[in-house]
Amino acid sequence: MKFQHSLLNEISRSLKNTHESISVAESVTSGYLQFSFSQMKDASEFYKGGLTAYTLEEKVNLLNVDKTEAEKVDCVSQNIADQMAFNVAKLFNSDWGIAVTGYATPVAESQFKIFAYFTIVFKNKVIVAEKIELDDKTDALNAQIYYAEFILESLNKNLNTQH
Numbered sequence: 638m639k640f641q642h643s644l645l646n647e648i649s650r651s652l653k654n655t656h657e658s659i660s661v662a663e664s665v666t667s668g669y670l671q672f673s674f675s676q677m678k679d680a681s682e683f684y685k686g687g688l689t690a691y692t693l694e695e696k697v698n699l700l701n702v703d704k705t706e707a708e709k710v711d712c713v714s715q716n717i718a719d720q721m722a723f724n725v726a727k728l729f730n731s732d733w734g735i736a737v738t739g740y741a742t743p744v745a746e747s748q749f750k751i752f753a754y755f756t757i758v759f760k761n762k763v764i765v766a767e768k769i770e771l772d773d774k775t776d777a778l779n780a781q782i783y784y785a786e787f788i789l790e791s792l793n794k795n796l797n798t799q800h
Contacts, residue, residue: 651796652683660729661687664738669785685729722756741777
């Protein structure tokens with residue numbers, strides 16, 4: 638794993654300059670986004686924290702996602718990612734919230750595809766909501782890293798457009 642230090646520095650600088658905070662809810666990336674934020678300079682000035690909710694039960698109990706919907710979609714949909722992002726921002730009382738849910742390996746529930754949904758919210762408004770699709774031969778670790786870096790790049794691009 639090689640960090641894109643310039644990307645992390647840009648995100649850190651933007652959040653510090655605007656005095657805004659951020660929190661993260663992860664599933665498929667299993668903490669990689671949280672780790673990335675912890676590596677940013679002066680992270681404690683803007684990064685409030687995050688959680689990894691890997692199972693339906695944790696997504697429902699900790700992130701207040703709709704249980705009925707989560708059961709129907711195996712916790713993987715754009716709406717579930719939206720709920721996770723809104724609720725992690727609320728839980729941590731942060732300006733920005735990021736959430737990601739998906740698959741890093743091809744399984745029956747994903748029709749043997751590898752994909753993830755992510756959402757970035759800012760002050761209770763969806764800024765980005767996208768699906769990332771990868772080749773079904775992508776190895777799980779590379780999928781998780783790709784998702785996290787893609788999301789961080791998207792965040793960086795959108796940090797400056799909100800002001």
